[in-house]
Amino acid sequence: MHRADEDEYRQFVLPRLEPLRRMAFLLCRDWHTADDLVSITLGKLYRRWHRAREARNLDAYVRAMLTHAWLDERRRPWRREDASGAVPDATAPAGEPSDAAMLRRLLGAVPPRQRAVIVLRFYCDLSVAQTASILGISEGAVKSQSARGLEVLRQSMTSPLVEEK
Amino acid sequence: MYRDLLDSAMGTAPPSTVDVDEVIGRQRRLTVLRGWGVAGAAVATVAVLTVGALTVGHPGPGNPRLTVGGPPVSASDRATGSPTPAPTVYPSLLGPEPTEPPPDAEARLHLAIRHAILAVAPGATMRERDGGSEFHFTHTDTTGPAAPSGYLPEFGYTATTTVTVTGRTADLAVTVSRAGAFHESCGGLPGAVCAPLTGPRGESGFATGQSVGEGSQLRLQVHLWLDRGAVDACTVTIEMSVDESDGGPPLTVQQLAEVAEDPAVTLYP
Numbered sequence: 001m002h003r004a005d006e007d008e009y010r011q012f013v014l015p016r017l018e019p020l021r022r023m024a025f026l027l028c029r030d031w032h033t034a035d036d037l038v039s040i041t042l043g044k045l046y047r048r049w050h051r052a053r054e055a056r057n058l059d060a061y062v063r064a065m066l067t068h069a070w071l072d073e074r075r076r077p078w079r080r081e082d083a084s085g086a087v088p089d090a091t092a093p094a095g096e097p098s099d100a101a102m103l104r105r106l107l108g109a110v111p112p113r114q115r116a117v118i119v120l121r122f123y124c125d126l127s128v129a130q131t132a133s134i135l136g137i138s139e140g141a142v143k144s145q146s147a148r149g150l151e152v153l154r155q156s157m158t159s160p161l162v163e164e165k
Numbered sequence: 166m167y168r169d170l171l172d173s174a175m176g177t178a179p180p181s182t183v184d185v186d187e188v189i190g191r192q193r194r195l196t197v198l199r200g201w202g203v204a205g206a207a208v209a210t211v212a213v214l215t216v217g218a219l220t221v222g223h224p225g226p227g228n229p230r231l232t233v234g235g236p237p238v239s240a241s242d243r244a245t246g247s248p249t250p251a252p253t254v255y256p257s258l259l260g261p262e263p264t265e266p267p268p269d270a271e272a273r274l275h276l277a278i279r280h281a282i283l284a285v286a287p288g289a290t291m292r293e294r295d296g297g298s299e300f301h302f303t304h305t306d307t308t309g310p311a312a313p314s315g316y317l318p319e320f321g322y323t324a325t326t327t328v329t330v331t332g333r334t335a336d337l338a339v340t341v342s343r344a345g346a347f348h349e350s351c352g353g354l355p356g357a358v359c360a361p362l363t364g365p366r367g368e369s370g371f372a373t374g375q376s377v378g379e380g381s382q383l384r385l386q387v388h389l390w391l392d393r394g395a396v397d398a399c400t401v402t403i404e405m406s407v408d409e410s411d412g413g414p415p416l417t418v419q420q421l422a423e424v425a426e427d428p429a430v431t432l433y434p
Contacts, residue, residue, distance in 0.1 A: 013185055021178055035182045046192040103174040122167035136307035
């Protein structure tokens with residue numbers, strides 16, 4: 001990549017680092033993994049910069065890359081995450097959990113695909129069509145998965161506080 | 166509204182470990198490595214052969230199909246370029262769009278992968294981590310009009326399982342994809358030792374071995390990628406993860422390569 005292209009890449013990436021980290025955290029629920037995912041995404045973006053910069057919506061393109069990087073990582077057997085839609089019924093530990101711990105618990109109750117839909121729709125403010133496009137699923141599937149995911153979140157919010165695994 | 170709520174719940178993020186300059190530097194180095202092509206990887210073959218747990222079989226009369234490793238690379242070879250032709254980079258997916266319904270494809274691939282593993286390791290047992298069935302399948306399809314503008318399309322199936330051979334156990338993921346979406350290379354996994362794979366029908370790829378983690382969490386990870394674009398427009402990726410305390414991997418790289426090469430492990434039966 002030429003120096004001018006690298007400068008352009010850097011100018012695009014730097015202001016988006018924190019938003020991407022936060023999006024990655026919502027997907028994977030762990031800041032270390034979130035940083036790994038962002039690094040992987042930035043590496044891929046660098047390699048594809050000549051094509052990527054031509055994308056109509058480069059931000060959506062990068063979010064798609066990040067989402068797929070997470071889904072790809074999850075496919076690896078040692079990274080497979082077994083989310084449960086069921087509300088755990090363990091008792092709460094002593095002390096009040098932080099908002100971040102509660103958020104991790106809530107998101108952990110939502111299966112990964114539904115979590116991706118929720119993050120793209122409600123955190124990244126993408127439309128149903130854009131979310132469907134990124135995940136390669138129908139708009140109907142986006143609607144049903146976001147409804148199911150939100151229902152799981154509501155159930156979890158009204159359940160007793162539980163100790164995170 | 167949701168965004169503000171989520172941001173508030175997340176709180177302040179810990180300091181970032183993402184270093185854009187490091188990402189750029191790493192990608193520059195990878196570009197140089199790709200310039201060397203597979204020749205650079207052949208140098209690393211020596212290293213992969215020294216990974217004690219990775220017993221790479223040598224192709225013999227009864228097993229001459231796929232070759233793991235390449236010829237030694239001299240300094241002059243490196244100066245004039247790779248002795249192995251550079252892998253093809255496809256502008257788009259090869260082959261026709263598969264018409265097989267996903268449930269049928271998963272059932273067929275289940276039998277094909279099972280048969281391929283048993284062919285190289287008779288007596289192998291396979292089970293999902295949760296004990297449900299032998300394989301867990303994931304179908305990926307980002308082709309067609311649903312794909313975002315500029316996003317590379319991808320189509321394939323991934324079967325994950327836990328395989329056990331003579332008391333040795335590993336997590337295994339076998340992915341069969343339409344060729345052309347991505348091209349992997351030895352340089353794509355920094356820190357891993359790498360051996361190139363070449364086949365008589367034009368297959369090409371590589372296998373890497375890498376230890377990750379530390380202490381009781383130390384795991385050996387093997388990543389094998391085989392481009393069969395010239396044969397049946399597919400690529401096969403196999404990932405094997407072994408707990409270092411489990412006594413070594415249940416399958417050698419040569420055995421994994423033969424699973425990847427099996428003609429029945431395809432999107433086009």
